[in-house]
Amino acid sequence: MTFIPEADSGSAEREEWSYSPAFGVGPLRFGMTVEAVVEAAEELGQAKVSECPRHHAVFSPTWKVDVHRRGAAPSQAAVTAYVSQAVGLYCIAADAVQGPQVTYDGLPLVGREMSKLEGDAISYAEARDVHLRYTPEGYAGPDDPGVVMRGQLVGRAVRSRPLFMVTRDGAHTEWDSMPSEEYFHGQPAT
Template sequence: MTAVYGPGPLLVAVAVDALSGPQVRVGDVGLIARVPSQARADIHDLARRVGVSVRVNWSGDPEVAAWGLSMGAAQDWRLSPDGYAERGDAMITDALLVGPAPAEDPYAATPVIRWHDVRDVETNSGTWPVTLDRDRPRWDWTALERVGPLRFGMTTHQVAAALHGEVPTNRRGWHQWSQHGAGQWYSSEERFDKAGVSAHYWYPDGVPALAAVTVHGRTGPQVEWDGIPLIGRKVSEVGAEVIRHIEEHGLGRLVHCDGGPGPEELNMSVRATRAGDTVVSGARFFAPDWENH
């Protein structure tokens, strides 16, 4: 569990982990480490029985102000045949529990924002449509150089032009203020929902340059590595195929910060994207010397 404190310090919220947290119940409904859709159905059923309302929170999961409850989900992990922890293909539930004051909007409470700020995170309406493979465009990948029409080193304007002028759905970055109050915006990430990709930038020469491309698992284009489709598949299957290919070709193997494997020399990692109760594979491709965070 994670305890979140406000001034005092006084306990404001408790976040219960999906993988290692205790089982928590509201009424007769278990909340933790469950299939999200099943937990959601049970929460709605109990809420109807006791006469409280249920809404959808930022992650597409149930939230009940009367109970100070905001549900979430995390990818399940399992032990491999060799005894190592590895990512599974399922999502399991976690929960944020708060007191009366922040219950109307738990993730907007200042202490919670300091613990986990979701204001710039992609929101979900509670549905997770996955584009069929036959409906995905095909992008080529040249390691360390480009992904589809996006070449590492492009400016933000060049990226938008390469994506047929698509306007980013969301931007992340920071302002740098001068002593006169004027500020300059530095973009670190732009999400393009129509294309199904995110562009990540760095500033080696003081101007934004494309450093990495994340292809979203649910909606992004299909990208292959030596005949291995990387996008929109079971994460466990893609991971196993990538690891086998790495070993067969004598490449270095890295496990990135989100648990995804990738070939060390080619700057690619397999990522996982939630699709309701399951996860599907995405991928990140990045330039030389860029740290894959």
């Protein structure tokens, strides 16, 4: 399977970060403290920390670290990291436009038109005789509990915004662990 970058996805300018299941993405490692995330984020740019509202009492206090590209015009965060008081860094979201390119065994996951990503994910699964996973919204991605595919509206297109995760305090799955802020982030209006 050969990946041809989509012309308007900005893929030529993206850094390439590696993903290691249950370990981390790029310079970010699951379990890091807020301070360690901010320090590691310096590789990409400037970090801004804010506290997340507590929508569920079962979860400990959580912070959001938005990382903006160094020298880029004001724009959305390239990466958003979520850090729980109980488990540390548990979720890393790569923005569809500004985020680094992260691949899963050669399959590019960030900034892809969702229909093209689905076709490539199906080809990937068939070529390796493995399964693929669909989210409740119908987005296809690798069959890895640590990767939750999300859609982000970019102009008129829905592009991929993957979340790389481990479970957080009080949750049974990564889907249960998803930060409330990510449920509707950049989602098309219904």
